[in-house]
Amino acid sequence: MPEVRSSAAYRIAFAYSAAFALAVVLLGFAMYLVADADFRRQQDGLVRQEAANLAQEYDEGGLPDIASAIATREAGSSIKAFGYALFDRSGRRIAGSLDTPRPAHGLGTIVFRDPIEGLDSARAETRDLRGGYRLVVARDTEIMEGIDRTIVLLFGGAFVLVIAFGVVGALVLGGYLQRRLDGISGVARAIMAGDMAQRVPVGARGDEFDAVGAALNTMLDRIGQLMDNLRQVSSDVAHDLRTPLLRLRNQLEHVGTVEGAAARAIEQGDAVLALFASLLRIAEVEGGALARTFVPVDLSFLATEIAESFAPAFDDGGRRLIWAVAPDIAVLGDRELIAQALVNLLDNARLHTPPNTRIEIKLIADDTMARLSVCDNGPGVPLADHARILQRFARGEASRTTPGNGLGLSLVVAVATAHGGTVAVADNDPGLCVTLTLPRAAR
DSSP states (O other), X not given: OHHHHHOHHHHHHHHHHHHHHHHHHHHHHHHHHHHHHHHHHHHHHHXXXXXXXXXXXXXXXXXXXXXXXXXXHHHOSTTTTEEEEEEOTTSOEEEOOOOOOOOOSEEEEEEEEETTTEEEEEEEEEEEOTTSOEXXXXXXXXXXXXXXXXXXXXXXXXHHHXXXXXXXXXXXXXHHHHHHHXXXXXXXXXXXXXXXXXXXXXXXXXXXXXXXXXXXXXXXXXXXXXXXXXXXXXXXXXXXXXXXXXXXXXHHHTTTTSTTHHHHHHHHHHHHHHHHHHHHHHHHHHTSOGGGGOEEEEHHHHHHHHHHHHHHHHHHTTOEEEEEEOSSOEEEEOHHHHHHHHHXXXXXXXXXXXXXXXXXXXXXXXXXXXXXXXXXXSSOOOGGGTTGGGSTTOOOGGGTTSSSOSOHHHXXXXXXXXXXXXXXXXXXXXXXXXXXXXXXXXX
């Protein structure tokens, strides 16, 4: 029971049941008042009608006829619910057996003496007749009181059933809510214990709990991905820094004895610094705080500008850079990051292709997405490595001897993700084609 009292799910369920029970009580009370008032109106109507009938008897036949009619009615078994009294001018009862003092004129409640039950009350219609006579027709309220008691008992029984069903329903509903919440909290405890593979169960109903569970699972998937990246980065940093640091150590041992050792040591140090700068830049982009600074960027102009700037360097290296850029394509983002992503794609193509390679920048768009591709007709990358080269420090076998640290395409992926886009690698037959897809800015 303490667990039930401390559970928000049970408290909500019991509060709902209590509110429902209160609504039933109020509705029952209102129905009782309406029914009671209707019964009283009906009873008053019967009393008035009976008094009118007897008054007509008096008007048509005088005192003997009304006295006879009263006697006949009191002797009949079907109308014993009525009581009658006829008073003369002096207040003496001259007909009927209703034992009551001469009441005032009109409709109201009177007190009479019942031979068996003693003093009792009744609804009565009192009429003045010609000759100073006063007619009293009364109807015992016992029938109406019996109906009222029956209604109260029925509503009381119904209320007890409502309370019983409400308690059972609250326990069932509270248990259901508690089980759903326990499922979520159980997954959270398992994850805190180190089982990062746990996920919140999501059913096919698609209710609010399923929506929350799906959102939590998406968040956990993202956290798991980031943790995998962190583990991969730690492993790759340890692996990739080993070689330049060993070289740096060897160069420092020969400083002063081997010509150019100091310059080579500085070069190795710069390589290490560049590696860490790239890692920090990727971490900054993946932090998710850049979206607040996004502005419309003319991607057509930016791609053309970078292509024109890089074309001479490609020509000097024996490669040819061409571009086919559709006009008036804008995206919402960070201009510097998008430019860095395109530069990285061009550097990747330049570093991993031989002379006489043709490299092409393509920019096309549909109604919602812009697609910026850098394609070449070089040796390409095996299909099995297409997904791997987008990971940090990933390098193909043919690229082991080329400069770089394997972070260029990783930064492109980080930029695409930060902008709500994607990066795809495809075979250019021959060569490789890397496509950066970004959402277009609203036009």
